[in-house]
Amino acid sequence: MNPSKPVSPGRPGDPAGGARPSIGESIRALSTAQKAKAGAPLYSRLVNRPLGRVLAAVAHRLGATPDQVTVLSAACTMTGIILIAALPLTVWAALVTAGLLVLGYALDSADGQLARLRHGGSKAGEWLDHVADAIKLSSLHLAIAISLFRFADVVGSRPALLLLPLAYSAVQNIHFFTYILTYQLRYNGGTPLARDEGRAGILKSILSAPTDYGLLCIVLALRWAPVPFLVLYALMLLGSAGYLALALPKWYRDMRAL
Template sequence: MPASVARPEGTVADTVRRLAGAQKGAQGAPAYSRFVNRKLGRVLAALAFHARLTPNAVTGISAVCTFTGIAVLALVPPSWPTGLTVALLLVLGYAFDSADGQLARLRGGGSPAGEWLDHMVDALKIASLHLALLIGWYRFEYVERGSWLLLPLAFSVVSVVLFFATLLNDALRAQHGARTRAVATGERPSVLRSLLVAPTDYGVLCLVFLLLGTPRVFPWAYALLAAGTAGYLALACVRWFREMGRLTR
C-alpha cells in the first residue's frame, strides 16, 4: 500500500462521521441522491475503508450489482419478486457508486484512471438499463407492442444526453476557470430544488422498479419519469447554452 494512502483509525462509526463532514457540494443534486444515496454510500465507504478495499474494487462491486439487476430485468419474467430483486440490486449498485468516490477521499484522493472507470460504468448502466427494460417488455409481452416499446428507447436517449451534458458542462467550466453561481456566491443548496428535480434522479428510477409486478401501473410511472426527465433536459439545455456563451466573455 502506498505511503500516501491513509490507514483506518478508530471505528467504522468514527469514519462515517469523518465522511459526513467532508461531503462534496449538494448543489443541483436530486433528493434521493442527496438525502439517501450519499448516506448509504458513506456507510459503505467506511466499511470498505476498514476492509482495505480500493476505490476501483468498490466500483467493481457497484458494476456487479447494477448489471446483475439489468440482466434480471431483461431475462426474467416481470413479477413482484422480479421487481423487488431489480430494485434492490440497482439501489445497492447506486450506493456503491457513491461509495467509491467517498472512499477515494478517505484514502487521500482518487486517480484519473479511477475516475475514468467510474464514468465508464455509469455511462454503460445509463444506456443499457432502459434497453434491458425494452427487451423484457418485448420478450414477455408485458405491454402492447407498439408505441409503448418506443418509450424505453426515448428514455435511453434522454438519459444518455443528460449524462453527457452534465460531464461536458463540468469540463467546459473547468477549462475556462468558471464556477456555478451557487458555488461562487456560497449559496446553500436548495431543498425545494432537490425535490423538484426528483424525476431526473437515478435513485427514484431504481425504486420505480418495485412496481414492476403491476402492468397497469408501472408503465405509467415509468412514463412519468421519462417525461419529467425530458422536460428538465429541454429547459436545462437553454440555460446551459446561455451559461456556456458567457464563458468566453
C-alpha cells in the same frame, strides 16, 4: 468517482500513513466533505449519498480500494439489468432487480467518498467510474424494452409502448453526458464541497426528482404490475425530458460566462 479534496489526515497505517480509522470516524469525516448538493435530486441527496457514506466507511475499514468498489457497483448494476431482461414479471423478480440497482447506485456513490477518505482519487479511477456509468445508462432501458416485449401482455396489444424505454434511453444519456461535460468544464475536474443552500437547494432537488436515477430504481420495483409501472415510467420520462429542455440552454449560458 471524482478526484477531490481529501478528508482529514489518516492515522498510522492507512494509505496516508496511519491505521485505518473506525467506521464511525470515517462517517463523521465524510459528513464534512460531501459534494455540493445544489440541484442534486432528492433521493440521491437524502438516501443515496448517506448510504454511500456508510458503505465507503465500511470499505475503508476493510482496506478496499475505490476501483474495487466501482467494480462491485458495476457488477451489482449489470446483474440487475441482465435479470430485468431475463426474468418474468413477478413480484420477487422486480424487487430483486430493483434491490440490485439500488445497491449498485449506493456503491457508485461510495467509490468517490472512499477516494476522499484515501486522500484523493485518480484519473484512472474516474475513467473507470464514468465507463461503468456509460454501460449502465446505455443498457438499462434497453433491458426494460426487452422485458416489456417478452413478458408484458399490455405491450402485445400496444407495441408503441416500446418507444417509451427507447426515448428514455436517449433522454437519460443526453442528460448524463452533457451534465458530466458541463461539470468538468465548470470545476476543472474538481468537486465542490457541500454548502448551506437553504430552501433554494431543496426546491431544486424536488424539481429535479424526475431525473433521479435512484427514484427510477424504486419505480422499477413495480414492474410486476406493467400498467401502473408504465404510467409512472412515462411520467418520469416526461419530467426528465422537460428538465433537460430547460437545463441545456442554461448550461450553455453558463459555459459562455466562463
